[in-house]
Amino acid sequence: MRLARANILSRFWGNLGVITLSSPSIAIVGSGPSGCYLAQYLRKAFPDSRISIFERDPVPYGLLRFGVAPDHIGTKAIAQQFERLFKRDGVEFIGNMEIGKDKSLRELRNEFDIVVIATGLNEDRSLGISGEYLEGIYSAGRITRLLNSHPNENSEGILVGSNIAIIGQGNVAIDLLRLSLLDSEELRSFGVTRKISDLMGKQDSKTISVIGRSPIEKAKFDITMIKEISKFSNVKFTSDIDYTKIIDEDSKQRSEAINFLVTHSPTNAKRIVNFYFGWSTLSFFGSNRVAGVDLVSKQKKMRISVDTVYTAIGFQEAKSASIKKSEHTSGKFDLDRGFLDDGLYCVGWFRRGPVGTIPVSRADAKHVSDAICSDYYSKMQGKVEIR
Amino acid sequence: MSKNVVILFGTESGNAEFAAEDMAAVITDRKVQVFDMSDFSSENFESTNLYILICSTHGEGDLPSGAVPLYESMKSLKPDLSDIEYAIFGLGDSSYENYSRGSEHFDALLTSLGASRIGEYGRHDAQTGTLPNECAVTWTQEIIAQS
Ligand SMILES: Cc1cc2nc3c(=O)[nH]c(=O)nc-3n(C[C@H](O)[C@H](O)[C@H](O)COP(=O)(O)OP(=O)(O)OC[C@H]3O[C@@H](n4cnc5c(N)ncnc54)[C@H](O)[C@@H]3O)c2cc1C
Ligand SMILES: Cc1cc2nc3c(=O)[nH]c(=O)nc-3n(C[C@H](O)[C@H](O)[C@H](O)COP(=O)(O)O)c2cc1C
Numbered sequence: 001m002r003l004a005r006a007n008i009l010s011r012f013w014g015n016l017g018v019i020t021l022s023s024p025s026i027a028i029v030g031s032g033p034s035g036c037y038l039a040q041y042l043r044k045a046f047p048d049s050r051i052s053i054f055e056r057d058p059v060p061y062g063l064l065r066f067g068v069a070p071d072h073i074g075t076k077a078i079a080q081q082f083e084r085l086f087k088r089d090g091v092e093f094i095g096n097m098e099i100g101k102d103k104s105l106r107e108l109r110n111e112f113d114i115v116v117i118a119t120g121l122n123e124d125r126s127l128g129i130s131g132e133y134l135e136g137i138y139s140a141g142r143i144t145r146l147l148n149s150h151p152n153e154n155s156e157g158i159l160v161g162s163n164i165a166i167i168g169q170g171n172v173a174i175d176l177l178r179l180s181l182l183d184s185e186e187l188r189s190f191g192v193t194r195k196i197s198d199l200m201g202k203q204d205s206k207t208i209s210v211i212g213r214s215p216i217e218k219a220k221f222d223i224t225m226i227k228e229i230s231k232f233s234n235v236k237f238t239s240d241i242d243y244t245k246i247i248d249e250d251s252k253q254r255s256e257a258i259n260f261l262v263t264h265s266p267t268n269a270k271r272i273v274n275f276y277f278g279w280s281t282l283s284f285f286g287s288n289r290v291a292g293v294d295l296v297s298k299q300k301k302m303r304i305s306v307d308t309v310y311t312a313i314g315f316q317e318a319k320s321a322s323i324k325k326s327e328h329t330s331g332k333f334d335l336d337r338g339f340l341d342d343g344l345y346c347v348g349w350f351r352r353g354p355v356g357t358i359p360v361s362r363a364d365a366k367h368v369s370d371a372i373c374s375d376y377y378s379k380m381q382g383k384v385e386i387r
Numbered sequence: 388m389s390k391n392v393v394i395l396f397g398t399e400s401g402n403a404e405f406a407a408e409d410m411a412a413v414i415t416d417r418k419v420q421v422f423d424m425s426d427f428s429s430e431n432f433e434s435t436n437l438y439i440l441i442c443s444t445h446g447e448g449d450l451p452s453g454a455v456p457l458y459e460s461m462k463s464l465k466p467d468l469s470d471i472e473y474a475i476f477g478l479g480d481s482s483y484e485n486y487s488r489g490s491e492h493f494d495a496l497l498t499s500l501g502a503s504r505i506g507e508y509g510r511h512d513a514q515t516g517t518l519p520n521e522c523a524v525t526w527t528q529e530i531i532a533q534s
Contacts, residue, residue, distance in 0.1 A: 077516055
């Protein structure tokens with residue numbers, strides 16, 4: 001028995017163990033980056049376990065497939081790591097299966113020793129201001145799903161004009177800016193359908209206002225995202241950054257990245273991008289379709305005429321979500337470890353909230369995988385008789 | 388006698404680790420070990436091993452976070468690596484300004500600590516839409532044949 005125990009432990013510590021006592025069966029709900037990275041780690045920890053991933057979409061990879069911008073080819077390639085899970089490593093993919101709707105979480109917990117929720121947070125946050133439901137206002141989630149050909153998203157009613165406001169300055173907002181600067185042919189070269197690439201890329205001239213609530217020092221974009229925009233040579237960039245207020249190193253870098261765009265752009269161009277920092281969106285106006293947006297910064301008010309708006313102010317749990325976090329955070333849960341209940345864990349955006357890149361989801365998956373293994377082995381240790 | 392191989396990977400989104408596993412799998416004529424750079428200490432280098440480093444680039448030409456602790460500790464402890472041989476493979480994306488710079492930080496440091504590089508400098512460009520596995524495996528076979 002001593003030998004068997006040593007082997008369980010050695011497997012846990014990553015050496016080549018030989019004897020497998022028992023392997024827990026594992027269900028992962030959601031096949032986004034965090035679910036798939038978790039499956040990679042758990043497969044290494046439990047080579048003989050049954051591991052199944054349940055996904056409500058027909059195809060795997062969540063936001064890696066349906067959120068990440070189609071021109072981020074390097075990031076999209078990560079999916080090829082995950083393909084091996086299903087092709088070679090014996091992880092089962094069950095698509096078109098929404099847990100909490102097509103099959104209950106309780107049923108799943110009866111069937112599997114360990115269940116992990118990796119369902120993300122998929123609903124666009126709304127601004128909650130007047131005029132928000134005017135025609136011509138579209139959420140980033142919907143637009144990025146369309147750009148990535150999500151089977152359940154449709155372009156009905158979408159009409160993109162030539163005077164666009166993007167509300168938000170996180171990485172998703174900058175994705176939308178960059179994609180709005182590609183013409184329809186370029187969009188198509190990244191796999192965007194003809195219909196969507198024509199909708200977004202046919203306009204000859206364009207004015208895009210990128211409006212953020214935060215001042216430049218707190219703007220949410222990564223600097224690399226701004227540097228990427230500098231590849232557009234025939235776009236005129238402007239910004240309202242107050243350079244006298246730039247003090248710390250990080251905001252200096254941010255404002256320099258924007259300033260680089262501004263100073264290197266031509267004086268005249270058919271396409272114009274205006275960055276507005278520190279402006280809250282008060283309301284949209286228009287009769288049927290949006291005609292403009294009212295903004296406020298400190299005491300000042302400003303009105304910008306637009307015919308199209310993309311809102312990109314983050315994500316949240318959908319009111320209609322089939323699995324809700326609040327239903328699992330009342331007992332002996334410990335979110336820091338991803339522990340919700342005996343045999344029930346969570347990972348990724350569902351666990352941490354809707355922030356963080358794919359590498360962050362990988363680190364998260366490692367962390368939760370370690371917690372799952374350590375709980376499992378302490379439970380098993382109790383069961384192994386040591387003489 | 389040919390040296391044993393130690394593969395060290397430095398990764399952010401897992402590509403370098405994924406490729407390292409395939410590289411290890413094609414080295415069949417000698418002992419191979421694979422380590423995440425974050426689990427490897429600068430005192431662990433041994434002259435009986437050939438070190439193969441595979442490392443990506445993040446931020447603006449920076450090291451991936453998993454590679455930083457090893458890099459920093461080598462830089463401050465300055466181990467004498469004059470009897471160490473290594474080969475290096477860099478991951479990057481040519482759409483970024485500082486293409487493939489991450490691994491180059493290691494290459495420069497290893498050289499400055501006296502280690503000698505063997506073989507071609509391997510590279511993979513994520514702008515191709517592929518993962519590095521295939522070209523890293525071919526490159527590994529060439530390195531192994533030479534060493
Ligand atoms: C528009 C956009 C662009 C982004 N671009 C990048 C980028 O370029 N680089 C980067 O590093 N990060 C990017 N991110 C962040 C990245 O997408 C997240 O870090 C990551 O996807 C989070 O992974 P997750 O697995 O927790 O969630 P998700 O990717 O959302 O995966 C959750 C999965 O669970 C499924 N699901 C939900 N409910 C159920 C249910 N009840 N039953 C079964 N399945 C269910 C969903 O369909 C989905 O497939 C982007 C995010 C967005 C929104
Ligand atoms: C945010 C980010 C920044 C990057 N910066 C660079 C860079 O400056 N230079 C480069 O050559 N590649 C860069 N890359 C590309 C990665 O090095 C490449 O995708 C690699 O295959 C990732 O490997 P990994 O998964 O092992 O980390 C960057 C990728 C991302 C997502």
